Amino acid sequence: MGKEFLINAGLTETRMAVLEEKRLVEIVIERFHVSRRVGNIYRGKVENILPGMEAAFVNIGMEKNAFLYVDDLQVFKGQEEEVNGPAPPINKLLREGQEIIVQVVKEPMGNKGARVVTNLTLPGRYFVLMPSVNYIGISRRIEDEDERERLRALAQKLQPRGMGLIVRTAAEGVDERELRADRDFLLNLWQKIRKKSRKGPVPALLYHDHDLLYRMLRDLFTEDIERLIIDEESAYSKALEFLNSMNPRLKSRVELYRGSLPLFDYYGIEHQIKEALQNKVWLPSGAYLVFDQGEALTMIDVNTGKFTGSTNLEDTVLATNLEAAEE
Incomplete structure (x- = not known):
């Protein structure tokens, strides 16, 4: 099984x-x-620009403003840099009060707002549509080179002008008719989102995953x-x-x-959930792990516990670490 x-x-x-x-x-x-927000698309308003952090806070209607980092910000029309030129600072790309469309990629946590990007993605069954990026990509999990080339050719044929398509693993072996139907569904969805973004209040939810x-x-x-x-x-x-x-x-x-x-x-x-949620996890050898979770990181302490090994300390530690890594 x-x-x-x-x-x-x-x-x-x-x-x-x-x-x-x-x-x-x-x-x-x-x-x-x-409410799950990852994947949602919002029409928001830039509230604050922080040049020292190369970031901005965007009001998308949540309790805390969303965080937009400069690397997650597409260059809008009229702002394109010369090839090989340096990336412009964020205060050259955005202004306070500007309305932008963003997508949530990380949920709010603690005292931090959601993280958002302007490079939007709309996942379908066989494709991921990227409305603002002219790009073709193929899932790495599709390993057969002939199939990759077939799918690349079909993706290029079906690619909407000025947009990008990522071919998902599920597309392996799928014919053009099914791929085209998925492309049409995503394109129609994007057109509805664009239409909704042109009217109504700001901030506003444009698409809920x-x-x-x-x-x-x-x-x-x-x-x-x-x-x-x-x-x-x-x-x-x-x-x-x-x-x-x-x-x-x-x-x-x-x-x-x-x-x-x-x-x-x-x-x-x-039973497996209950075991997994304990902060102390015993390993088959008698060694154990201790998990301590903080806001910034999760600490994992590996202990030999009841496991004393049979040869020397180095082999005992190695065996414990290998067992811990698998767990």
């Missing part, structure tokens, strides 16, 4: 577990009362996933509906769980 996805759809949250050989390797939780189930099907549910198990009938039906338009070939891999035990209990997920 290889890689599996499990979806626990509750009344207040949706949880997704990623299993590899039955072992939990990732858990994603989306709580309905907590989809929920966890949709994002998982769009971004992660590829040919290498053996099964997707969902424990709620409406979420199961929704997944089949999404896949019917995204990738009908994968519908047969979606299962509705009907067991008497809760899904995450049946597969041992709750």
Whole structure:
């Protein structure tokens, strides 16, 4: 058994577990009362420019202004630098009170606002559309050179003028008709966002990314996933509906769980989550890890604990570190 996805759809949250050989390797939780902002696109207003930090604060309607770093700021029309010329300072690119369209790439945390960029990306099933960058890219996970060249040629053929396309892993083996449909969907979405950005108040939300189930099907549910198990009938039906338009070939891999035990209990997920959240984790040899999390970093202390080795200190430390790295 290889890689599996499990979806626990509750009344207040949706949880997704990623299993590899039955072992939990990732858990994603989306709580309905907590707004997810990463991927959202806003029409905002520049509130403050900080030349000393090469950054600006942008009001996008949140409690704290969003942070825009100069490297995440596209050069707008009329501001293009000469080839090989130095990057202009941020106060030459923006002015206070200016309205700009930005996309959230990092959630607010603590006393920090969201981080935003002006190089927007719109992900589809097979492409990522970049409205402001003239570029073609191919996923590195597509390794066959002939397939890469085929997809590059199709991407160049389908590339909207002045925009960029990144070919996603799911596009491997997909024909031109399906690729064109995905391109058309993204282009139509961008046109709606542009139209919405020309009117209404500022700040304003222009585009809200989809929920966890949709994002998982769009971004992660590829040919290498053996099964997707969902424990709620409406979420199961929704997944089949999404896949019917995204990738009908994968519908047969979606299962509705009907067991008497809760899904995450049946597969041992709750126990693995509980273990993973402890700050002290024992390793099979008797060594252990201690996790301490701060705002700036997470510290991991590796201890030999009950493991004394069988030869010398150097081998004992190496064996402990190798075991810790795998964990």
